[in-house]
Amino acid sequence: MILPLLLALGGAVPDSSGVVYDGRSGGLSVRPPRQEAEITVDGVLDEPVWSQAAVLRGFSQFSPNDGVPAQDSTEVLIWYSPSAIYFGIRAYEAHGEVHATLANRDKIFADDNVQILLGTFNDGRQATFFAVNPLGVQADGALVESGSQQTGFTGGVAARESPDLSPDYVFQSRGRVTPYGYEVEVRIPFKSLHYKRGREHTWSLNLVRQVKHSGFEDTWAPAKRASASFLGQSGALTGLEDLRRGLVVDLNPEFTSKVNGGPDSTGNWNYDFARPGIGGNARWGVSDNLTLNASVNPDFSQVESDVGQIAFDPRQALFFSEKRPFFLDGIENFTTPNQLIYTRRIVQPLAAVKLTGKSFGTNLAFLSAVDGHAGSSSGVDHPVTNVLRAQRDIGKQSRIGFAYTDRIDGRDYNRVADLDGRILFGGVYSAEYQLAGSVTRQNGVTTTAPLWQARFDRNGHAFGFRNSLNAIADDFRAGSGFIGRTGVVQALVNPSYTIYGKPGGWLQRFTGDIALYGTWQYQNFIHGRNIQDQKIHFNANATVRGGWALSGGLFIESFGYDSGLFANYAIEVPKTGGGLDTLPFTGVPTIPNFEGFLQVVTPQFKKLDGFAFALYGHDENFFEWSSSWLLFAQGGLNLRPTNKLRMEFSYFWQKVWRRSDGSLVNEGRIPRLKIEYQLARSVFIRLVGQYEAQHTDSLRDDSRTHGPILFRTGQGYLRSAVDNRNVFRGDVLFSYQPTPGTVLFAGYGSTLDEPRAFKFQNLTRATDGFFLKLSYLYRL
Numbered sequence: 100m101i102l103p104l105l106l107a108l109g110g111a112v113p114d115s116s117g118v119v120y121d122g123r124s125g126g127l128s129v130r131p132p133r134q135e136a137e138i139t140v141d142g143v144l145d146e147p148v149w150s151q152a153a154v155l156r157g158f159s160q161f162s163p164n165d166g167v168p169a170q171d172s173t174e175v176l177i178w179y180s181p182s183a184i185y186f187g188i189r190a191y192e193a194h195g196e197v198h199a200t201l202a203n204r205d206k207i208f209a210d211d212n213v214q215i216l217l218g219t220f221n222d223g224r225q226a227t228f229f230a231v232n233p234l235g236v237q238a239d240g241a242l243v244e245s246g247s248q249q250t251g252f253t254g255g256v257a258a259r260e261s262p263d264l265s266p267d268y269v270f271q272s273r274g275r276v277t278p279y280g281y282e283v284e285v286r287i288p289f290k291s292l293h294y295k296r297g298r299e300h301t302w303s304l305n306l307v308r309q310v311k312h313s314g315f316e317d318t319w320a321p322a323k324r325a326s327a328s329f330l331g332q333s334g335a336l337t338g339l340e341d342l343r344r345g346l347v348v349d350l351n352p353e354f355t356s357k358v359n360g361g362p363d364s365t366g367n368w369n370y371d372f373a374r375p376g377i378g379g380n381a382r383w384g385v386s387d388n389l390t391l392n393a394s395v396n397p398d399f400s401q402v403e404s405d406v407g408q409i410a411f412d413p414r415q416a417l418f419f420s421e422k423r424p425f426f427l428d429g430i431e432n433f434t435t436p437n438q439l440i441y442t443r444r445i446v447q448p449l450a451a452v453k454l455t456g457k458s459f460g461t462n463l464a465f466l467s468a469v470d471g472h473a474g475s476s477s478g479v480d481h482p483v484t485n486v487l488r489a490q491r492d493i494g495k496q497s498r499i500g501f502a503y504t505d506r507i508d509g510r511d512y513n514r515v516a517d518l519d520g521r522i523l524f525g526g527v528y529s530a531e532y533q534l535a536g537s538v539t540r541q542n543g544v545t546t547t548a549p550l551w552q553a554r555f556d557r558n559g560h561a562f563g564f565r566n567s568l569n570a571i572a573d574d575f576r577a578g579s580g581f582i583g584r585t586g587v588v589q590a591l592v593n594p595s596y597t598i599y600g601k602p603g604g605w606l607q608r609f610t611g612d613i614a615l616y617g618t619w620q621y622q623n624f625i626h627g628r629n630i631q632d633q634k635i636h637f638n639a640n641a642t643v644r645g646g647w648a649l650s651g652g653l654f655i656e657s658f659g660y661d662s663g664l665f666a667n668y669a670i671e672v673p674k675t676g677g678g679l680d681t682l683p684f685t686g687v688p689t690i691p692n693f694e695g696f697l698q699v700v701t702p703q704f705k706k707l708d709g710f711a712f713a714l715y716g717h718d719e720n721f722f723e724w725s726s727s728w729l730l731f732a733q734g735g736l737n738l739r740p741t742n743k744l745r746m747e748f749s750y751f752w753q754k755v756w757r758r759s760d761g762s763l764v765n766e767g768r769i770p771r772l773k774i775e776y777q778l779a780r781s782v783f784i785r786l787v788g789q790y791e792a793q794h795t796d797s798l799r800d801d802s803r804t805h806g807p808i809l810f811r812t813g814q815g816y817l818r819s820a821v822d823n824r825n826v827f828r829g830d831v832l833f834s835y836q837p838t839p840g841t842v843l844f845a846g847y848g849s850t851l852d853e854p855r856a857f858k859f860q861n862l863t864r865a866t867d868g869f870f871l872k873l874s875y876l877y878r879l
Contacts, residue, residue: 117150117176120334121157122319123168127334129153129304131177131184133341140286142235142273144176144187152176152187155319158308161259162316163607163642164599165324165560169317170194171280173213173308177336181343183288188213188231192280195312198705199233199276200742201777204836205240205264207232209703209737211311213283216242216333218303219294220388220457223331223496225431226303227292228262233281234742235274236780240264241431244330246521246529246556259322259329265427267839269878289344290878293388293456299340303333311703314646325560327529331496347384348879351840353377357870368864379874380425389456389463394425396449424840429455432464433488435502436519436533436552437569440486441581442466444506446474449481462490480509484579497522502535504579513539513578519552527563529556539576548574550582565593572621586663587631588624590617608642620661631659646702656692658719665724667811670800671818681809681816686724687802693717694729709736720755722764722795725802730754747773757801768792768856781837786830792856793824825856826865840876 120126131153138146154176158169171194176187190213198210210232218226230238242262268291274283294300306319320334355376363369378396385391421427426442432455433440445451451468470482483506490500502517519533533552538545554567573586595612618632638652668684694716701708711734720727731753738746751769756762771789778784798808798819809816832846849867853859 117152117154117178119154119156122155122321122334123157123159126157127320129155129177129334129336130338131179131336133339134178134180136180137182138185138286140271140273140284142275142282142284144189144282144284148178149176149187152178152185155306158306158317158319159321160315161307161318161322161324163314164602165322167602169308170313170315171308171310171317173306173317173319175213175306175319179339179342181341182290182345183286184339186215186283186285186287188274188281188283188285190233190280190282190308192310195310196705197233197276197281198311198703199274199281200236200739200745201234201780202232202236202745203775203777203783203834204236204267205238206745207236207238208309209311209708209739210236211281212238212309214307214309215285215287216303216305216307216330217287217292217336218330218333219292219300221301221303221335222460222492223303223328223333224492224498225462226262226305226330226333227268228264229268229270229285229287231272231274231283231285233274233276233283234780235272235283235285237270237272238264239266239268239270241266242330243431243434244328245434245436246327246531246554263431265421265430267424267427269838269840269876289342290347290384292344293390294342295457296387299338300336300342302336302339303330304336305330305333311646311705314642314702323560325527325558327523327527327556327558328496331523344384344387346879347382347390349382349840350379350877350879351381351874352379352877353872353874355870355872357868359866359868361866382428385454386456386458388458389454390429392425392428392453392455394448394451425451425453429453429464432462433466433486435488435500435517435580436531436554437535437550437571437580437582439502439504439515439517439535439577439580440488441577441579444474444579444581445470445484447471448474460492462488464488475508476511477509482506482508486579493520493522495523504577506578508578510543511539511541513537513576515577515580517550527557527559529558530554531556535575537575537577539574539578546574546576548572548576550575561597563595563597565591565595567591570621570624586621588619588621591615603644605644606641607644610640612638612640614638629659631661633657648698648700650698650700651696653695654692654716656694658690658692660686660688660724664721669809669811669816670804670806671809672804672806684724684800684808685803690719690724690726690802691717692719692726706740707736707738710734717758718755720757720764720801722755723757723798723801723808726758727755727764728758728761743777745775745777747771759801763794763796764798765795766793782835785832785834787832788827788829790827790857791824792826793822794856795822797821823854823856825853827851827853827859827862838876840874842872842874844870844872846870 120129132151134148136148156174158173160167160169172191174189178185200210212230212232214230216226216228225243228240228242240262244260270291271286308317322329322332357373358370360370380394383391421442445468448468448470454465456463466486468484472478474482485505487503490498492498499520504515506513515537517535522530531554535550538547550571552569557564568590570588571585575585592615593612595610597610599608600606614636616634617630619630634656636652636654641649665684669681670684671679671681674680694714696714698712700710713732715730718729733751735749749771753767755764757764769791774786776784800806808819828850830848835843847869850865851862852865853862
């Protein structure tokens with residue numbers, strides 16, 4: 100089929116005479132040839148060495164429907180030299196147009212792409228991830244399977260786990276669009292990989308191709324959705340001999356300078372010219388499988404501000420992901436169930452050291468950092484954080500893990516010890532457990548508390564389920580981690596059933612699930628007392644032809660009064676005989692909810708993609724603890740007018756109004772626009788504008804007395820009043836980043852306030868600042 104197509108399009112048929120390994124025919128053990136050669140990576144597979152490479156063909160569809168031949172043919176060529184492994188990709192496209200843009204690193208997933216998953220420890224648990232689009236633009240990261248699944252309003256949908264794109268590796272790639280599809284050339288140096296010691300190596304391998312015009316995802320090693328592990332279904336690269344990684348020493352000096360502006364006490368605008376910062380990072384490959392990182396006076400400034408969030412449930416802390424380069428390298432080795440390690444707790448370190456790798460079947464990760472005054476609760480001490488994480492392989496794909504964290508802040512400290520593990524059995528079943536305890540001393544008082552979790556999942560082709568029980572005691576503290584809410588026990592029972600459409604049909608996959616949630620106050624659960632929150636969610640998720648995804652659901656819920664959330668509340672009521680009295684706030688015992696949601700996700704069209712989500716119905720009014728109407732909506736649109744210009748627009752909107760009289764309680768709106776223009780593969784300009792508008796009415800006891808709500812302060816009680824916050828933030832960034840570690844960032848950011856939302860008439864500059872960062876990667 101390919102030959103007539105190529106001739107019709109005027110293309111030449113590339114010659115490949117190496118040994119063929121067909122995935123669908125079971126040819127999954129690949130022995131690539133070793134060549135004493137080096138080539139120029141230019142995206143053209145015309146060097147003679149490519150004709151001797153191993154040839155991988157016979158891809159299968161994985162998503163939306165597994166077990167059928169791929170509609171679009173893919174051929175991958177593999178060989179290796181003493182210092183690097185090479186991949187040549189020929190992706191044939193007979194059914195639609197190739198999607199390709201000159202994107203920034205890790206921003207290629209709106210394009211067609213091919214992904215390489217290299218399991219250099221061949222343990223079926225982890226892999227290094229490399230991806231390229233048709234122009235050879237790169238994405239990379241690490242995948243350590245933990246059994247996590249897509250969750251949220253739309254319920255749980257069984258899918259392969261996504262890699263963590265935080266790590267950046269040095270590798271070379273170039274690509275081009277051809278008459279028959281596209282062609283990419285990839286060189287991955289052994290310096291950029293960790294692997295076992297030894298003369299001969301076997302690595303696990305799978306290749307994934309994403310085709311955007313159809314929304315299909317294909318794999319070389321046939322992978323079934325009915326499996327507890329995607330990596331465990333990989334093929335293998337065998338007979339890799341005499342790999343010469345050489346001396347691995349990276350030196351990364353950094354220079355930073357920033358100027359912050361703001362009004363002084365008289366209202367005049369002043370700039371604070373901070374001293375330029377000189378620091379750097381060093382990376383040493385102690386062995387083939389262990390890496391030591393060190394950093395002195397590092398720059399941890401944010402190149403892009405965090406995306407604004409709206410607190411849907413005030414009992415749950417907001418999470419912001421790590422973005423700082425030193426912490427991102429090897430971050431996958433520090434993951435735990437219930438995030439006990441969260442490096443953003445280290446605010447502005449003066450120095451840090453980190454050791455990561457795998458030895459004798461055990462993943463090891465150690466981090467130690469001395470923080471600046473900004474990270475201290477007293478403002479004068481230098482907190483010290485030490486983190487140790489170890490995970491041991493058990494059997495074919497199970498593991499057991501241990502973690503220890505220690506944060507010392509003056510005379511106070513927090514220490515956490517953890518034991519956790521994951522067991523896979525029966526092909527589709529997995530069980531996970533975690534036991535942890537914390538010891539915290541604060542202001543001379545020492546407390547101890549436990550955390551424990553159990554989870555049991557079935558990832559079947561049609562029938563699946565998720566069952567979990569997660570408990571965190573009131574006094575449990577993770578000073579080096581992120582715990583969204585303490586003092587609760589949360590249970591989940593979530594069976595699901597999936598049906599698959601016929602190939603080429605309108606419906607490709609449909610999943611229906613019922614989620615039963617229960618939440619107890621920790622002490623109530625331990626002593627067998629009443630449940631606090633009860634929820635039953637009916638969810639439906641469908642994938643239809645062309646890559647459209649549709650979701651909907653109904654929620655029936657009952658929320659119990661949480662006295663701790665309203666401990667500082669009081670109400671003002673008339674006294675008998677005149678005057679006002681202040682009484683403690685006591686809410687109604689329960690609030691019943693009933694609401695529904697709809698979500699639409701578009702395919703990745705060549706020029707655009709987007710999504711829209713809306714939830715509406717009766718929900719709890721946390722501001723006043725009464726029943727309310729709630730509208731929660733969010734949407735996004737990504738535009739790619741040219742192969743160099745990208746525009747991302749998102750909008751978050753939450754509106755709460757009283758059911759008693761229809762008056763507004765709270766409204767939050769956050770529109771955000773990001774525009775990037777890629778001048779060249781390594782150079783782009785970014786403009787970001789974000790507006791956060793929050794309005795909250797003066798509060799009242801809407802469910803009982805209708806009296807005004809007061810807040811307890813150190814000087815007594817303060818009556819609630821109307822609160823408006825309207826903030827616009829604008830940032831511009833010039834970025835030059837030819838390789839990870841070598842960068843030039845120059846940017847300006849400004850924050851402005853105004854009294855009335857979205858009027859843009861009385862904007863007042865609140866802060867602004869300039870920053871410059873220069874760094875260079877010396878690789879010895």
